[in-house]
């Protein structure tokens with residue numbers, strides 16, 4: 001019940017209020033699940049509607065940035081996929097004009113910005129880090145992505161998958177991050193790049209991205225398929 005409880009209180013509804021609203025017996029597991037799913041989808045819609053396309057996440061000073069950033073994934077760091085610049089190609093799909101695959105060299109020659117922001121993981125930890133890379137919006141424009149489409153999706157070398165709405169994709173702080181603490185992204189943090197999205201919870205920051213696609217169909221997410229909210233903004 002933990003996750004459901006958090007969602008409920010986050011949404012500002014008590015379990016009792018929900019029971020009254022839905023008229024379902026709290027001991028009836030299936031109808032509780034259905035009611036919760038409804039609240040969760042409602043929350044996603046409200047959050048998407050109030051998302052400010054240019055409202056910035058807080059930024060921090062150099063001194064506040066952690067040098068030794070914490071690792072997280074659904075498996076141990078020793079199992080991280082090892083991608084090499086010789087073999088790696090970023091594949092492009094969906095509503096994009098120029099779908100030529102990108103090498104690491106070409107990606108790393110894109111114009112870059114640095115940001116110091118807070119990463120928040122739902123598992124109960126957060127950390128301030130310094131990331132450097134290209135705003136995803138700049139890249140999407142360069143490859144002729146249809147930015148009137150609704151979503152951008154990501155597939156990763158470890159089987160992970162995620163997706164974000166176009167407003168978040170075009171947000172100035174949404175980066176294809178190539179560096180962490182001024183060093184090329186280490187393998188365990190997603191080499192050759194991760195999406196760094198300070199307006200989203202940690203799990204919506206995919207690492208080891210191998211495909212970017214543009215679509216009108218809401219992309220699935222690894223943790224969303226396991227019960228977390230799709231929007232998951234912070």
Ligand SMILES: Nc1nc2c(c(=O)[nH]1)N[C@H]1C(S)=C(S)[C@@H](COP(=O)(O)O)O[C@H]1N2
Pocket residue numbers: 069070071072073074075120121122156157158160188189190202203204205206207208
């Ligand atoms: N490909 C991939 N990306 C992922 C994950 C994962 O398991 N695989 N875990 C997510 C979660 S839950 C978190 S908190 C962050 C952790 O990123 P870090 O290892 O750079 O701290 O990566 C996110 N992106």
Ligand SMILES: [Mo]
Pocket residue numbers: 072120121122123202203
């Ligand atoms: Mo996370």
